[in-house]
Amino acid sequence: MSREIGGVSNHPSTRDVGAALEGVLAGTGCVGFIEGETEVRVGWLRAGGDGLVVTARVDEGVVGQTHFWCDAGQWAAWLGDRLPVPSWDALPPDWQASAASLTLATEGAAIGGEEGPVREAMAGSASDTERSTAAMRRECPDTFAAPTSWPQVTVITRESVETTWRIGIVLQRGARRLALMHLDGVTSWLTDRCQRAVPCDAPLDPSGLPTRRCLLAAGWGEFPASLCDRLREGGAILLDVVADVASGEYWLLDGARSIAMRDGQPSGRHVAMPDFPTPGAVDCGAASCTRLVAVIAERALPVPSLAAWHLGRATSHERAPQNFLSAAHISLWRDARPWANGRLLRFGDGRLAVQIDPVP
Template sequence: MCREASGVSDHPSTQDVGVALEGVLAGSGCVRFNEGGTEVRVGWLYAGGDGLVVTARVDEGVVGQTRFWCDARQWADWLGDRLPVPSWDALPPDWQASAASLTFATEGVDTEGEDDPQREAMTGRAWDTEKRAAATHRECPDAQAAPAAPTSWPQVTTMTREPVETTWRIGIVLQREARRLALMHLDGVTSWLTDRCQHALPSDTPLDPSGLPTRRCILAAGWGELPASLCDRLRGGGAVLLDVAADVASGEYWLLDGTRGIAMRDGQPSGRHVAMPDIATSDAGDGAAPCTRLVAVIAERALSIPSLAAWHLGRATSHEHAPQSVLSAAHVALWRDGTPWVNGRLLRFGDGRLAVQIDPVP
């Protein structure tokens, strides 16, 4: 049987992207905040191919690692006002670490290693050790005695030229005046970013010009579970009682996103959420009779991931609504274990229960 709750269950994401990041983008095209003198926007980006994989450490009390991918040409342009370089490949090996450390550098924020003799030589500026020491002492007289506070902004440790698959990923766009750098998140710690996103300004405008990624979802009147042997004996004219049913009389239906279900009415969540556990199969091995799940499917729709994330949290969305009226007729498709099986007609009983009567085979 399915578990129904009034709140939100802790379900895994149906995508292999950062689940925590998906949550902070719920209902938004992107979010925006400032880090030092740099504007940071976080959202979905569609990119990939040959480029640079950026590995950075993040110190949040416990040091973690995070990885991003960026376009090599855009990375060189991003550094143009601080360190003019034709390309990553053109850098002498001794200069690569210093150049890489500028990737996440933000004006007004100290970045570990941002000023060092090697970079000063690369940019033609003089290294003034005494001036730096005097400034540090003015800001923190006990700086030598007290350890530096950990920072939760990434510090790049390595960069390598690597190709990645072109697909949708959550990423960040750094912008400083006319220069911008898009970085797609690959893996690693994200709390440093989710913490900032929770206090960021949301926007309905997608970060990527092509829009937002979508997932294909099922709009259903309900579903039920039967022993597989009984399902095999069903014929035209037979009926299946649905264990979980929408209040179709009020226009409600179930939006099924993988194994997660959201009751929808007027294009927004109506307050009910379910999780559909795995059902016993023929190789269950515990002596239980194998079962099959039958879903009364009204339609399929591709819906944006940020909207789905918001609906799973029970939030209404302003920029996108789910279909408002989907049951235009009593006919539905009965899916068996995720595959279209037979067509049928929806039957509604006086107590609100639903059943599907299978159409006769011509």
């Protein structure tokens, strides 16, 4: 299990854990499937604080573990029809193993009899959720005989986790619902099922979807640091990698990954931007180098849309910002920080340069 630091368990950050599962949610709000007699929805949820950390065993040929966090009160309500218990803490020690094993048990009361507002779950209107549930039953009655086993809970402990966005799983049987945030551990049992699942545009969390701040850029280049220092007095630089601005293209920079975009969708070009080990200093032969990026704007974009664009997929319900290249002035970023302002210069052969405004 994870150890605790200052009362909060040190499970990996959202970005580290979510990266392994982002692909199965690319371009969609959530996905849904049926496991046994339980409806399952997978998507992004924002939650945390004091609750229960659930450790489950997964047999994927090699036995592994996976960890979730859930709200303690919701967990007790989830087990109410099988093991009435006011709370985890109130359980006699001899009952704890049995109670834990029921957490992810997917057999239970039939799910066909209660299809009113209780199906609003954590996202969308009742009609949206009902349509998605009907689609799950109609489109894939046998699809979810996944090759990997379903997790079996072995241990539950009371722990606090950071409140943040994570991939979440919402289990539902009738009016009972349990939301589990995935913390770490093996994931192929889940990705296998999500790849067969029915997509839904509505987010799982009523507050929407997580976003990442991205740069929209005309291009970038790597230059000797000494040259950049002199350019603060005014001058111009020729960019190494550029967008086809004449056609309305620009680069969307998401961390070290970049996607060429046009008309709000991927235009088919991807370039990796290796991270410099420390700001402003890498060995470029005889001199240290620095990266200058011609930034048009910063935008917070939904993570599922970014995941889809990285895979080269167009998205119908979310489009990247457009028409930013009409602005004459841009911001030059040096090693991931705003550094100077300038004006974009375009040559007839498609090359781009930046005329840097002198610093008073």
